[in-house]
Amino acid sequence: MTESPPKINDSASWHDENGFKYLLYPAKTKKPEHLIIYLHGLDSNAEGEKDFLHSMREKIPGADIISLQAPFKINVMIPGLLENPLGYSWFHLKGLKETVLSHIFNRLSIVERVEKFTRNELQKRGLKEDNLVYYGTSLGSILALQVGLSGDKPVAAVVSRSGAVLPFTKINSKPKVFLQMGEEDKLFFGSLLPDSSLKRAFSRVAKIFSLKHNRSVARLKKQGVPLTEKTYPKQGHTLDKAAWDDSVEFIVKALKLKP
Numbered sequence: 001m002t003e004s005p006p007k008i009n010d011s012a013s014w015h016d017e018n019g020f021k022y023l024l025y026p027a028k029t030k031k032p033e034h035l036i037i038y039l040h041g042l043d044s045n046a047e048g049e050k051d052f053l054h055s056m057r058e059k060i061p062g063a064d065i066i067s068l069q070a071p072f073k074i075n076v077m078i079p080g081l082l083e084n085p086l087g088y089s090w091f092h093l094k095g096l097k098e099t100v101l102s103h104i105f106n107r108l109s110i111v112e113r114v115e116k117f118t119r120n121e122l123q124k125r126g127l128k129e130d131n132l133v134y135y136g137t138s139l140g141s142i143l144a145l146q147v148g149l150s151g152d153k154p155v156a157a158v159v160s161r162s163g164a165v166l167p168f169t170k171i172n173s174k175p176k177v178f179l180q181m182g183e184e185d186k187l188f189f190g191s192l193l194p195d196s197s198l199k200r201a202f203s204r205v206a207k208i209f210s211l212k213h214n215r216s217v218a219r220l221k222k223q224g225v226p227l228t229e230k231t232y233p234k235q236g237h238t239l240d241k242a243a244w245d246d247s248v249e250f251i252v253k254a255l256k257l258k259p
Helices: 050-059 096-105 108-125 139-150 200-209 213-222 241-254
Strands: 013-017 020-025 034-039 063-068 132-137 157-161 176-182 227-232
Touching: 020 050, 034 108, 034 139, 050 063, 050 241, 063 108, 108 139, 132 139, 132 241, 139 157, 139 176, 157 241, 176 213, 176 241, 213 227, 227 241
Parallel strands: 034 063, 034 132, 132 157, 157 176, 176 227
Antiparallel strands: 013 020, 020 063
């Protein structure tokens, strides 16, 4: 008989249902009026931001907070990206190039799985989309944007920490979106395709596939998505506590809660 992972403390417990393992931080009010789904980054897990999620629970006491654990245990090393992998991924990993292409072209499976999971969790609580927030970090924020923008009805908000809007992200609804980015984040202020090395015939393709931060902003603005963005000086891919606090403040306003 497999033992369940231990509780982090009295306010968080492990669950396994609807295709995912996750940590639940239950609403302090006992009867949740809102649901926040947190999606961690590559090579992390559901416990990766437990201190922040405990803090969020204190500041938004009427929300159930679910920290989903990505379904695939990482078992490969990718030089320059994953030197000593210990965590989980939202899709199967191979090499760096295969990882990027897999997420761009085969993303629908995990998006649909998260959507289905969330629908079940909303129904279980008697909540609607306007009670829902998706919150993601890094690769988890790319997924949060995909799921949050693809629904037929807009969710209350999507928070993206150190992420990007992929060029093929479906935008069916227009929730409030908060893009947070470190000014020295080389991943999203660089480009997967170096324009200077491409011939003129391929420059348009490079622009379309670019994950530069300004391209994410342009994609959302073009679709009329309500957008708040903030870049943090002297910070890279990992943002500090002040950025976490900014995201909580954004969620409080999006859910129309009293501060």
